[in-house]
Amino acid sequence: MVSLAALWRAAGGGPAVGGGHSQGEIAAAVVAGGLSLEDGARVVALRSKAIRAIAGRGGMVSIALPLAAVEDLLSGWAGRVDIAAVNGPASVVVAGDADALDELMAHCEAEEVRARRIPVDYASHTWHVEAIEGELAEVLADVAPRSGSVPFFSTTEAELVDTATLDGGYWYRNLRQRVRFAEAIERLAGQGYAAFVEASSHPVLGMAVQEAAPDAVVVGSLRRDQGGPDRFLTSLAEAWVRGIPVDWTAV
Structure with a gap:
């Protein structure tokens, strides 16, 4: 860079x-x-x-929804997944516990919400840090x-x-x-x-x-x-x- x-x-x-x-x-x-x-x-x-020291316990997921919609989505994983980055009007990254992200990914797939797992095993920009x-x-x-x-x-x-x-x-x-x-x-x-x-x-x-x-x-x-x-x-x-x-x- x-x-x-x-x-x-x-x-x-x-x-x-x-x-x-x-x-x-x-x-x-x-x-x-x-x-x-x-x-x-x-x-x-x-x-x-x-x-x-925090690797292996968390992860990150990119979700193609506005911030307000992602905040509503995460209500089911409060304390386990949080907003990590707001990149654009409909581009938000969340991070948190690995098992909670597995559940979130399955939910997004079922609801046809576009979500992508980011290839890291730690939860930057969350309480994990x-x-x-x-x-x-x-x-x-x-x-x-x-x-x-x-x-x-x-x-x-x-x-x-x-x-x-x-x-x-x-x-x-x-x-x-x-x-x-x-x-x-x-x-x-x-x-x-x-x-x-x-x-x-x-x-x-x-x-x-x-x-x-x-x-x-x-x-x-x-x-x-x-x-x-x-x-x-x-x-x-x-x-x-x-x-x-x-x-x-x-x-």
Whole structure:
């Protein structure tokens, strides 16, 4: 993600503001200048190591329904499944106990609700994460955030934040709290941001961004099995023909 953002920047593609989804916020903080590359890698590695303590007990499921409908749906699994992320107007991720998710998936199939199990065995953005709060406070204590050169729009807080506040405590909350991605995109669009670039190996959030900001230009970077320069050049061209400035002399 950091490398792709550097490619976009080298080609004149911003960013005017940075943001990410869940762990993607770590890369966004590095791109914004709020974390050093070393600290960003430290947060990813040490947090991933800590998550092993809660692995095997939970999971995550993506449901193609609006938030209110998912909240109603989960009433039968209160205390066992919770909202983990709101990605778009009709794209919600839930997480919780593994057996409860099995029951939920069976219910969705019976009711013809489109639901997909996400291939992880832990429940990010739920109470499960509270078991590793102390460990994360200890191992991330030396993270040294700073005010960056690019505005950073947090999908944890759904607002602009000073990257100097992105300490170990923030990265715990980023893992524990709900991802307010759709709300963040809606607010950015409301502030006049009209183009969104997903710096990833495959555009998994582009559709959700487009649903949250219907009038915005949304482009990806690479695609699955298309990870080379030809695909990136195609993405640059897609961005350019849709009004995103590209410095072709630098390409």
